[in-house]
Amino acid sequence: MKYRPDIDGLRAVAVIGVLLFHFGFPGVSGGFVGVDVFFVISGFLITRLIVDEVAGQGTFSFANFYLRRARRLLPAMLATFAACFVLAFFLFSPPDFERFAGSLVYALFSLSNFYFWQEAGYFDAAAAVKPLLHTWSLAVEEQFYLVWPALLVFLLLRLRQRTVFAAIVVIAVLSLASAEYLLVVDPAAAFYLLPARGVELAIGAGMVWIVGRGPHEGPIPELLLGLGLALIVGAVVLYQPETPFPGVTSLVPCVGAALVIHAGRARHLGLLLRNPVSVWVGRASYSIYLVHWPLLVFYSSYTFSEPSTAAGFALLAASLVLGWLQYRLVEQRFRFGGRPGALSPPAFGLGCALLVLLLVLPASTIWATGGAAWRIPEDRIALTNAQWGDIQRKTYCETFGDAVPRPLFNCQNFRNADRDLFIWGDSHAQHLVAGVSQAFPDHNIYVAYMTGCVPQSGFLGYVRGEPTANLTKDCIEQNKQMLEFLRHHRKSAVIVTSAKRSTPEAVAPAISYIMAEAAAAGHNVIYLADFVRPARMLAECGMVPDYVISDRFLTSRCTGDPAAAKEDLAYNRKLAKLVTPFVDIADIQCPKGRCSYFAGPTPMFRDDHHLTTKGAIRFVGKLKADGRLSFLDETPE
Numbered sequence: 001m002k003y004r005p006d007i008d009g010l011r012a013v014a015v016i017g018v019l020l021f022h023f024g025f026p027g028v029s030g031g032f033v034g035v036d037v038f039f040v041i042s043g044f045l046i047t048r049l050i051v052d053e054v055a056g057q058g059t060f061s062f063a064n065f066y067l068r069r070a071r072r073l074l075p076a077m078l079a080t081f082a083a084c085f086v087l088a089f090f091l092f093s094p095p096d097f098e099r100f101a102g103s104l105v106y107a108l109f110s111l112s113n114f115y116f117w118q119e120a121g122y123f124d125a126a127a128a129v130k131p132l133l134h135t136w137s138l139a140v141e142e143q144f145y146l147v148w149p150a151l152l153v154f155l156l157l158r159l160r161q162r163t164v165f166a167a168i169v170v171i172a173v174l175s176l177a178s179a180e181y182l183l184v185v186d187p188a189a190a191f192y193l194l195p196a197r198g199v200e201l202a203i204g205a206g207m208v209w210i211v212g213r214g215p216h217e218g219p220i221p222e223l224l225l226g227l228g229l230a231l232i233v234g235a236v237v238l239y240q241p242e243t244p245f246p247g248v249t250s251l252v253p254c255v256g257a258a259l260v261i262h263a264g265r266a267r268h269l270g271l272l273l274r275n276p277v278s279v280w281v282g283r284a285s286y287s288i289y290l291v292h293w294p295l296l297v298f299y300s301s302y303t304f305s306e307p308s309t310a311a312g313f314a315l316l317a318a319s320l321v322l323g324w325l326q327y328r329l330v331e332q333r334f335r336f337g338g339r340p341g342a343l344s345p346p347a348f349g350l351g352c353a354l355l356v357l358l359l360v361l362p363a364s365t366i367w368a369t370g371g372a373a374w375r376i377p378e379d380r381i382a383l384t385n386a387q388w389g390d391i392q393r394k395t396y397c398e399t400f401g402d403a404v405p406r407p408l409f410n411c412q413n414f415r416n417a418d419r420d421l422f423i424w425g426d427s428h429a430q431h432l433v434a435g436v437s438q439a440f441p442d443h444n445i446y447v448a449y450m451t452g453c454v455p456q457s458g459f460l461g462y463v464r465g466e467p468t469a470n471l472t473k474d475c476i477e478q479n480k481q482m483l484e485f486l487r488h489h490r491k492s493a494v495i496v497t498s499a500k501r502s503t504p505e506a507v508a509p510a511i512s513y514i515m516a517e518a519a520a521a522g523h524n525v526i527y528l529a530d531f532v533r534p535a536r537m538l539a540e541c542g543m544v545p546d547y548v549i550s551d552r553f554l555t556s557r558c559t560g561d562p563a564a565a566k567e568d569l570a571y572n573r574k575l576a577k578l579v580t581p582f583v584d585i586a587d588i589q590c591p592k593g594r595c596s597y598f599a600g601p602t603p604m605f606r607d608d609h610h611l612t613t614k615g616a617i618r619f620v621g622k623l624k625a626d627g628r629l630s631f632l633d634e635t636p637e
Helices: 005-022 031-057 062-091 094-108 112-117 125-129 135-156 161-185 187-192 194-209 219-238 247-263 276-283 285-303 309-335 345-368 385-396 433-439 469-488 504-520 538-542 551-557 562-576 613-625
Strands: 411-413 419-425 443-449 493-496 524-528
Touching: 005 031, 005 219, 005 247, 005 276, 005 285, 005 309, 031 135, 031 194, 031 219, 031 247, 062 094, 062 135, 062 285, 062 309, 062 345, 094 112, 094 125, 094 135, 094 345, 112 135, 112 187, 125 285, 135 161, 135 194, 161 187, 161 194, 161 247, 187 194, 194 247, 219 247, 276 285, 276 309, 285 309, 385 411, 385 433, 385 613, 411 433, 419 433, 433 443, 433 613, 469 504, 493 504, 504 524, 504 562, 538 551
Parallel strands: 419 443, 419 493, 493 524
Antiparallel strands: 411 443
């Protein structure tokens, strides 16, 4: 096949779009469509190769085809996987290392799109700890290579060229229909799986019968090339992660790519693609694509932060440099088998098989045994959210008394004491039970909570909508039962609290109402400000090996989100002016405006907003020692 530098230029457009999108540059919110441009290019090149060989020789060598594909793809891929494995070993927490190992096993067998299909979405926050997430597109292409040659050769040897082209059109239409259907029933499947992406590959395949038709000189190729580039750039600029994709929306960049393939040799505008810089990037685009996403993930894992603008430029430059080095030293070194010193096909195959084995065996072990937790120093080990919840429940929530209804108070620490203390709220009330139990050892501690259910919901017209109408109804009913219970129960201490919901102005009247009603029944009632959330998974941040990340660096990198802290403190200040008695936590958790989330190397939050048992004991204990909770200890009148 005659070399076309404009196609390498189109590759450069695609990979730069992906890089700018992933590195967070503004104005490229649809840069992910670069992957779809790659699919069109692959469909075109692979189909042209097969058509030319069948037309020229009357047959097709599958062995030679797959050997060429292996030489083209495997060396750089395996080199990237090996580097990712080493970096994940040094930087990842056990849960993240375990997930990485699972994705590596799937990626080694060209099935990573199935692995990520079963996990969270491509655009969510969890993507930031998946260094092989981008291999889903490689898996789609590799599955295409397994299916398409056999089907196309079968058609070419039995049908006329026009009929083959018509069959490709039918395949494209069926694939597009499946994409639209899957977008409704399973959007992740539409994004990750070959049936929904087949239309993009088929568009490229169909161009084999169209390229070369029509004028090669004059204004028409210039106009077609300009339109194609405009469609691609328009999608890059205008599309958003929320745009339903793929399906009909994918036709915009894919048709654009098809037009560029058709008219890329236009004399004037084609220079945008055929210039040395574009060709340089395009030739190395496969390796650049391979290395760019792991660079971003491991940078974020090391710093535990999103890249700044300066860091984004540095990552972009590093991707281009490392991608080019891998292209020159790995891709080109093993790509061609006929050169002096090149490995023979058996030697190449054996070498690749050994490398796969060297990766799949430890990865499978790590995946099956919990992420190599032995790498983590003992003082950095943090329990999972579920483990913390289990400890808290067994220690502070499963000693039940007969004086209060169990369905309403699903967490009880009954001590046969003469005094009762009730905590009323959502899960941010429940996570206080350990601290309140330790601070008030002479009280029975009862918690009335429902996840997401704030205590003021259902009063004075304020309703916080839950995920379903039934849950909203259940929340309101529980709150009414709680208030009615307090109206008739013996005089006790009551803590009302919850996560920050709506605005202080919106929730304050209903909060004041339930507190006034409880006080009228003789209870000592306070509203306890919600603690400042870190808004980051600090437990996982600290639970990493110390080979690279020292204790000093751990302290500086594992910090809460300053913007979230500022927002939470401002919320509490506003609510304090509207609700009384209000117990603030600012001086306890955030003296001089600097919020604390750790006690030494031990995180006080089990996730990005819930206290650990130790965190609750520490912060509530400080409130008690500072006299902020003394009102609860007074004998009710």
